[in-house]
Amino acid sequence: xxxxxxxxxxxxxxxxxxxxxxxxxxxxxxxxxxxxxxxxxxxxxxxxxxxxxxxxxxxxxxxxxxxxxxxxxxxxxxxxxxxxxxxxxxxxxxxxxxxxxxxxxxxxxxxxxxxxxxxxxxxxxxxxxxxxxxxxxxxxxxxxxxxxxxxxxxxxxxxxxxxxxxxxxxxxxxxxxxxxxxxxxxxxxxxxxxxxxxxxxxxxxxxxxxxxxxxxxxxxxxxxxxxxxxxxxxxxxxxxxxxxxxxxxxxxxxxxxxxxxxxxxxxxxxxxxxxxxxxxxxxxxxxxxxxxxxxxxxxxxxxxxxxxxxxxxxxxxxxxxxxxxxxxxxxxxxxxxxxxxxxxxxxxxxxxxxxxxxxxxxxxxxxxxxxxxxxxxxxxxxxxxxxxxxx
Amino acid sequence: xxxxxxxxxxxxxxxxxxxxxxxxxxxxxxxxxxxxxxxxxxxxxxxxxxxxxxxxxxxxxxxxxxxxxxxxxxxxxxxxxxxxxxxxxxxxxxxxxxxxxxxxxxxxxxxxxxxxxxxxxxxxxxxxxxxxxxxxxxxxxxxxxxxxxxxxxxxxxxxxxxxxxxxxxxxxxxxxxxxxxxxxxxxxxxxxxxxxxxxxxxxxxxxxxxxxxxxxxxxxxxxxxxxxxxxxxxxxxxxxxxxxxxxxxxxxxxxxxxxxxxxxxxxxxxxxxxxxxxxxxxxxxxxxxxxxxxxxxxxxxxxxxxxxxxxxxxxxxxxxxxxxxxxxxxxxxxxxxxxxxxxxxxxxxxxxxxxxxxxxxxxxxxxxxxxxxxxxxxxxxxxxxxxxxxxxxxxxxxxxxxxxxxxxxxxxxxxxxxxxxxxxxxxxxxxxxxxxxxxxxxxxxxxxxxxxxxxxxxxxxxxxxxxxxxxxxxxxxxxxxxxxxxxxxxxxxxxxxxxxxxxxxxxxxxxxxxxxxxxxxxxxxxxxxxx
Numbered sequence: 001x002x003x004x005x006x007x008x009x010x011x012x013x014x015x016x017x018x019x020x021x022x023x024x025x026x027x028x029x030x031x032x033x034x035x036x037x038x039x040x041x042x043x044x045x046x047x048x049x050x051x052x053x054x055x056x057x058x059x060x061x062x063x064x065x066x067x068x069x070x071x072x073x074x075x076x077x078x079x080x081x082x083x084x085x086x087x088x089x090x091x092x093x094x095x096x097x098x099x100x101x102x103x104x105x106x107x108x109x110x111x112x113x114x115x116x117x118x119x120x121x122x123x124x125x126x127x128x129x130x131x132x133x134x135x136x137x138x139x140x141x142x143x144x145x146x147x148x149x150x151x152x153x154x155x156x157x158x159x160x161x162x163x164x165x166x167x168x169x170x171x172x173x174x175x176x177x178x179x180x181x182x183x184x185x186x187x188x189x190x191x192x193x194x195x196x197x198x199x200x201x202x203x204x205x206x207x208x209x210x211x212x213x214x215x216x217x218x219x220x221x222x223x224x225x226x227x228x229x230x231x232x233x234x235x236x237x238x239x240x241x242x243x244x245x246x247x248x249x250x251x252x253x254x255x256x257x258x259x260x261x262x263x264x265x266x267x268x269x270x271x272x273x274x275x276x277x278x279x280x281x282x283x284x285x286x287x288x289x290x291x292x293x294x295x296x297x298x299x300x301x302x303x304x305x306x307x308x309x310x311x312x313x314x315x316x317x318x319x320x321x322x323x324x325x326x327x328x329x330x331x332x333x334x335x336x337x338x339x340x341x342x343x344x345x346x347x348x349x350x351x352x353x354x355x356x357x358x359x360x361x362x363x364x365x366x367x368x369x370x371x372x373x374x375x376x377x378x379x380x381x382x383x384x385x386x387x388x389x390x391x
Numbered sequence: 392x393x394x395x396x397x398x399x400x401x402x403x404x405x406x407x408x409x410x411x412x413x414x415x416x417x418x419x420x421x422x423x424x425x426x427x428x429x430x431x432x433x434x435x436x437x438x439x440x441x442x443x444x445x446x447x448x449x450x451x452x453x454x455x456x457x458x459x460x461x462x463x464x465x466x467x468x469x470x471x472x473x474x475x476x477x478x479x480x481x482x483x484x485x486x487x488x489x490x491x492x493x494x495x496x497x498x499x500x501x502x503x504x505x506x507x508x509x510x511x512x513x514x515x516x517x518x519x520x521x522x523x524x525x526x527x528x529x530x531x532x533x534x535x536x537x538x539x540x541x542x543x544x545x546x547x548x549x550x551x552x553x554x555x556x557x558x559x560x561x562x563x564x565x566x567x568x569x570x571x572x573x574x575x576x577x578x579x580x581x582x583x584x585x586x587x588x589x590x591x592x593x594x595x596x597x598x599x600x601x602x603x604x605x606x607x608x609x610x611x612x613x614x615x616x617x618x619x620x621x622x623x624x625x626x627x628x629x630x631x632x633x634x635x636x637x638x639x640x641x642x643x644x645x646x647x648x649x650x651x652x653x654x655x656x657x658x659x660x661x662x663x664x665x666x667x668x669x670x671x672x673x674x675x676x677x678x679x680x681x682x683x684x685x686x687x688x689x690x691x692x693x694x695x696x697x698x699x700x701x702x703x704x705x706x707x708x709x710x711x712x713x714x715x716x717x718x719x720x721x722x723x724x725x726x727x728x729x730x731x732x733x734x735x736x737x738x739x740x741x742x743x744x745x746x747x748x749x750x751x752x753x754x755x756x757x758x759x760x761x762x763x764x765x766x767x768x769x770x771x772x773x774x775x776x777x778x779x780x781x782x783x784x785x786x787x788x789x790x791x792x793x794x795x796x797x798x799x800x801x802x803x804x805x806x807x808x809x810x811x812x813x814x815x816x817x818x819x820x821x822x823x824x825x826x827x828x829x830x831x832x833x834x835x836x837x838x839x840x841x842x843x844x845x846x847x848x849x850x851x852x853x854x855x856x857x858x859x860x861x862x863x864x865x866x867x868x869x870x871x872x873x874x875x876x877x878x879x880x881x882x883x884x885x886x887x888x889x890x891x892x893x894x895x896x897x898x899x900x901x902x903x904x905x906x907x908x909x910x911x912x913x914x915x916x917x918x919x920x921x922x
Contacts, residue, residue, distance in 0.1 A: 068904070071533045076511045093896050096885075097875070164884055229688055243620050244611060246687030251882060337630045338690040339882030340875060351631065355871045356504050 065362035085363035097340060100158035100166030109156045116152050120145055123382065144378045167348040174344060175323040178262045179316060186270025194278050211268035219332035222261035251341030254334050258342050261329045270315060277311040278304060317379060324372045458791040459489030466506065467521035468499040472815025473776050476808045477521065484798050490791040500631045503866050510535035515783045519792040524562040524571050524774040525861045531565055532863065537780040540569045542793050549797045555851055558819045561858065562774040571777035572796035576819025578850040579640050579770045582715045584707050585732040587614060595734045597765050599641060599677045602737050606684035606708050615704030615726060623684030625697040625706035630878035632693040635869055636772035637710055638877050640736045641674035643768035643857040645750065648742040648758045651856050654918050662911045664898040666891050669750045670743035675890060679881055690881055702727055713817030716843040720834035721812045729836045733846040738767035760855040769850035770857040775819055824848055862913040863905055872897035
């Protein structure tokens with residue numbers, strides 16, 4: 001609504017005042033324009049700060065990912081090299097490190113791959129039917145389908161007997177195995193402390209402690225714990241006759257050690273959020289279920305779990321975004337080793353940056369950004385919106 | 392009233408603070424003392440000679456502290472080694488010169504980029520660095536390092552000629568100019584337990600096969616009497632640490648046999664990596680095999696860890712720089728005092744034919760420097776921790792930084808520091824080799840001192856000594872490509888052929904990126920090749 005339409009009738013210019021009218025209307029035009037632009041002007045400083053702090057580094061790092069950093073006489077130069085850094089990661093000398101070694105899957109691998117693809121096709125078809133053949137959603141879903149198929153193939157082929165997972169697959173394993181176990185333990189603990197047991201308040205505090213500790217501290221603690229030569233479990237290890245064996249020198253043992261630390265660190269986060277969700281559920285429904293003769297499992301599965309599902313979906317999304325950035329645990333516990341077995345994408349970017357290959361480091365970081373964004377969007381569109389919609 | 396008072400008070404306070412902050416550095420107080428001085432002057436005047444006594448006021452000369460008020464920031468890696476002597480001797484240097492020394496430490500794998508980024512971005516928060524001299528080519532090219540030639544030439548106290556020629560002319564010098572002050576001498580050696588080998592009737596290893604045989608003999612046995620099984624060989628193999636130099640010991644003993652100028656990393660003319668051949672493959676296999684007789688978590692052990700294991704009596708053999716020698720005589724940490732011997736790195740009876748890529752037996756032509764038919768190629772890995780001065784700081788600070796490194800390197804300090812294990816400094820001056828009494832006084836038996844110094848001396852004197860890689864971005868060749876691939880191979884992630892191909896491709900990629908001709912010229916220059 002234009003401001004001049006708000007001017008009361010009494011203040012409209014009389015015929016005798018007709019000479020003052022142009023000036024008044026000009027004044028009104030100026031003030032109305034000022035009113036219109038005021039909001040933009042007032043938020044401009046905040047926008048500029050956000051641009052400066054968030055967008056500008058993103059643009060600079062994008063440029064870095066397309067360039068090569070080199071020290072020259074008197075300083076350094078940044079030379080534009082196009083997609084050479086990305087080519088190096090996906091097809092060049094860093095391919096085996098970044099994507100891993102892909103091999104023909106075993107029979108089990110093929111079966112898993114076939115099952116997952118079947119599920120994806122079913123989800124795609126169902127989504128297509130439910131959205132009443134909308135072309136835009138179909139294109140989006142097909143894109144998600146191909147992306148997820150490629151990702152699952154990468155995981156299965158690199159985990160095949162002759163294959164080797166690269167940092168991308170190792171990161172995905174950290175994310176999904178850890179989140180699954182953290183959720184299961186967190187939910188179990190949350191259900192436990194909602195029962196009328198003694199010291200439940202005490203346990204609520206105790207279970208939160210790992211989350212309060214700095215990740216670096218946790219990494220050092222677990223590094224000592226898994227050291228079978230000097231760690232606290234050394235006497236037990238020796239007594240078992242395993243003095244000349246270290247389980248963390250094995251690639252999968254080392255990955256398990258990293259996951260153990262991560263699960264210990266992040267389970268409290270799952271626990272505290274799920275506890276709040278469980279305590280916030282409708283008691284009447286539960287009471288009605290028990291009156292109708294349902295047992296505890298039935299009450300949980302049909303009443304509690306559906307009620308906490310929206311929280312669960314958000315919780316998983318938050319943890320997923322956070323978990324993709326795992327770096328402190330593998331960096332301190334194993335330095336990415338043995339070999340590159342425990343190296344995550346962020347750690348690879350960090351190590352590459354440390355050797356001053358800033359272009360490749362930025363390319364890894366951008367690939368990670370793309371991966372997280374795409375998986376996040378896929379998750380939201382395929383799972384979270386559906387979970388929220390069904391409830 | 393109160394508002395005005397508050398305003399006035401605030402203004403005065405701000406003014407005082409500004410004056411305090413921006414004011415000149417307080418100069419030291421000079422005391423004046425009145426003392427009678429007898430001045431005798433001879434004046435040619437007619438008549439009798441007259442002695443005139445008068446009282447004059449003179450100013451007592453202050454103590455000579457040329458760097459009073461200067462504060463130096465020196466960057467090195469997380470100690471205790473290397474940082475310890477710098478921190479310990481900093482206050483002594485301050486008492487002598489007035490310059491305060493702050494030692495800043497970062498993890499070893501961050502040191503290279505920390506120096507470069509600090510200098511390249513113009514931050515210049517460090518006045519000097521104690522670092523690997525092999526990296527200096529990357530610091531000199533962009534002009535970050537101060538040329539110290541004139542200072543060294545005009546400084547007799549540093550006793551430059553006393554520094555062994557390898558460290559003086561190779562480690563400290565680039566393009567005929569001196570850029571670093573050596574503080575440490577580095578050679579890889581093999582350490583062994585004299586008591587165990589004597590008891591078992593075994594000789595110290597001469598070849599890698601001997602090394603493996605000795606390691607196998609003792610692996611799994613209790614070597615320190617604590618009832619737990621111990622290890623035959625302890626070699627640091629941690630990725631991203633100081634372990635990546637050890638593979639070159641194995642390779643060089645087979646790849647370099649024609650003297651130092653031959654090189655062991657590339658074919659000097661073409662810069663083709665010397666990895667796709669039988670010597671490199673055998674070296675990798677031997678290196679991996681040492682792991683069979685090592686600690687179970689050897690892949691995660693840094694040099695500090697293996698030193699600790701050896702001096703606590705848990706290893707029969709170990710490979711290291713000169714550090715284990717002095718560490719083994721430290722009564723507070725060592726259980727193997729006077730039970731440690733050292734020998735030049737083992738060699739090979741077969742060497743690489745560069746034309747065919749095959750291993751051939753040693754003879755007078757193929758191994759002109761062989762000892763008892765064994766080709767030894769002692770590796771001057773790293774080149775010894777050295778001090779360099781930032782060229783972007785002001786003149787007084789440059790002088791002070793140089794003075795600090797010269798003070799640390801002067802025989803009065805250095806000859807004591809090299810005998811202390813925790814310093815991480817190993818002998819690099821002729822006087823340190825000649826004066827064996829200092830080592831005996833430090834706790835080494837005469838035999839152990841002779842053994843230890845003899846191993847370093849024979850490495851230094853070897854005409855087939857291996858020079859470390861000192862071409863632009865050598866850290867990427869060794870610290871990234873070689874280190875990562877060797878770690879993957881040792882962990883069983885990749886097979887030997889993949890490892891060889893990965894190193895070959897990775898090194899070729901860096902060479903192509905930086906310019907093959909430039910890199911070849913730099914490599915030939917470091918080897919002393921005359922075209």
